[in-house]
Amino acid sequence: MARFLLTRRSPLPPAECWRRLTDWPRHGERVPFTRVRVVPGGGDVRDARDVHGLPGDLVVARTRLGPLRFDDPMEIVELTAPAPGQDGHCRLAKRGRAVRGGAELRVRAVDGGGSEASWAEELRIAGLPALFDPVVAGVGRVVFGRLLDHLLDAPAQGASAE
Template sequence: MARFTAHREVAAPADVVWELVTDWSRHGDWIPLTTMTVDRDTGGAGTRFTGRSGVGRLAFDDPMEVTSWDPPTPTRAGTAAIDHRGSLVLGHAEVQVVPLPGDRCRLRWTEDVSLVSRKLSRAITLPIAVGGRLAFGSTLKKVAAEAEARAAR
């Protein structure tokens, strides 16, 4: 299983960042070569969505479900847990938004993912971990920029 974490400090309140980063339909705006479809929106745990990543015939679906949902308060971190439930990618993700003084917060995204093929998964664990950290770092940078623009309005 490949594990990686990306994090970023954001000059926006935790509730603004939470609202943005848990808008699953928007993830395709920030993650390269990915489109998102929300299959069932419960507004929290039980929400199901699918990311389709890749190009043409080299694309795959990554269905996910939100398994826990605890939004932040001004004094406590918020956390959402997501399970990957596809025929190719399996695993768990966690997004956390930690309020900081001065209408700032820390956004952290952690993934523990593997491929259904254990042999292939073991062979590419390191590239997935390194690539995932870099890709999600870039994604969180985009989320932060949008949240900061919203907070400045």
């Protein structure tokens, strides 16, 4: 299984860092040829604007390149927003046929202000021998590192970029 860990410091307060990190549709902005949506689990009917989801929901990343396409459904297993004295934590379990594994995202307050976000991922791509795990991990570090930087550097919702 390919594994990687990314960590970023941010001047953002933990709640804002968390909001950006769990805005799943925005993840598609930096993952090539991919759109991301949240599908409510358990038949719940909720506001379609709820981009953060709840435990049991699926975050579905659909990658499409011409006629080739596949879904990477990830179930939100745990989702706890940061609070005073408590880290934010999200655990995703990959439930698709093409990509298996999971991810854990954490946001913690940093002494002196700001926050630290970490993203740990384990991936197994169907049909790809374990011999390629280092390559998959390297590509994952680059793609998800760019994504993490984008999510944390983007202007706050409703703010202007000057």
